[in-house]
Amino acid sequence: MVLRIPLRRSASFTPDHQPLMEVSSPTALKMEANMLVMGANSVGKSALTVRFLTRRFIGEYGDMESIYSHSLAMEGREILVHIWDVPCSQDWVDESSAKEKRVQWADGFVLVYSICDRASFNVLRPKVQVLKAAKEALSQEKVPIVIVGNKRDLHHQRAVSSEEGRLLALSMDCEFYEVSAAEAYHGALMVFQGLAERICEAKLALKKGTGIRSIVKSMSAVFARKRTDSL
Ligand SMILES: Nc1nc2c(ncn2[C@@H]2O[C@H](COP(=O)(O)OP(=O)(O)OP(=O)(O)O)[C@@H](O)[C@H]2O)c(=O)[nH]1
Numbered sequence: 001m002v003l004r005i006p007l008r009r010s011a012s013f014t015p016d017h018q019p020l021m022e023v024s025s026p027t028a029l030k031m032e033a034n035m036l037v038m039g040a041n042s043v044g045k046s047a048l049t050v051r052f053l054t055r056r057f058i059g060e061y062g063d064m065e066s067i068y069s070h071s072l073a074m075e076g077r078e079i080l081v082h083i084w085d086v087p088c089s090q091d092w093v094d095e096s097s098a099k100e101k102r103v104q105w106a107d108g109f110v111l112v113y114s115i116c117d118r119a120s121f122n123v124l125r126p127k128v129q130v131l132k133a134a135k136e137a138l139s140q141e142k143v144p145i146v147i148v149g150n151k152r153d154l155h156h157q158r159a160v161s162s163e164e165g166r167l168l169a170l171s172m173d174c175e176f177y178e179v180s181a182a183e184a185y186h187g188a189l190m191v192f193q194g195l196a197e198r199i200c201e202a203k204l205a206l207k208k209g210t211g212i213r214s215i216v217k218s219m220s221a222v223f224a225r226k227r228t229d230s231l
Helices: 045-054 088-093 097-105 118-122 124-137 162-171 186-229
Strands: 008-010 029-039 066-074 077-085 108-114 145-150 175-178
Touching (some): 029 045, 029 186, 045 077, 045 186, 097 124, 108 118, 118 124, 118 162, 124 145, 145 162, 175 186
Parallel strands (some): 029 108, 145 175
Antiparallel strands (some): 008 066
């Protein structure tokens, strides 16, 4: 596996950017995966994102909205990952069309809570429901979502058990990880790499479905024409 450090960072990324899936050759499959990182205030959204991108924990991150691009190579496939780190103030309060655009843009979601902050955990169930409903309205039935319990190093302040996190994820058909952005890189890697894989699987399944549907459609058209010709 090859990891490359961020290609670019942009605070003014346009949500109209539509990810493309291209196949340049059978051996080099290139895909793109758009991810939205969301969660309550100070749960470590930026810390987790920056840890994945740079392998570092820098302590303070500010609250600037950022989009990062990062190239991942997995099993002969290159995945260009775009990660949108949404500050809590915009994510939780903003009900505007900007929020809708963000959700449309995303192929998958990372929902972060802090294991020391029960309130940050409690908001996740309704959040997942809203995201799923929004994606279903766009005919995207199975949206990849990862729930992440962060700040695992602060176990003496724990307010949410691992079991609760796991059960929430299970009941909502999401992936689950408990990590410490402060202590280790591996957890962040698992979160983003796992989500990238799920997004690519979903896109390939969709493409396959569309392919089969279009073959069935053209065959039906041919048979319909033959029937008309023989009349
Ligand atoms: N102990 C510990 N502290 C963490 C961890 N992750 C983040 N922090 C700290 O938690 C604080 C908030 O981290 P951020 O990454 O800015 O959190 P955020 O969710 O992006 O914050 P907003 O976007 O402002 O809501 C910072 O002081 C971080 O240093 C962790 O795993 N363990």
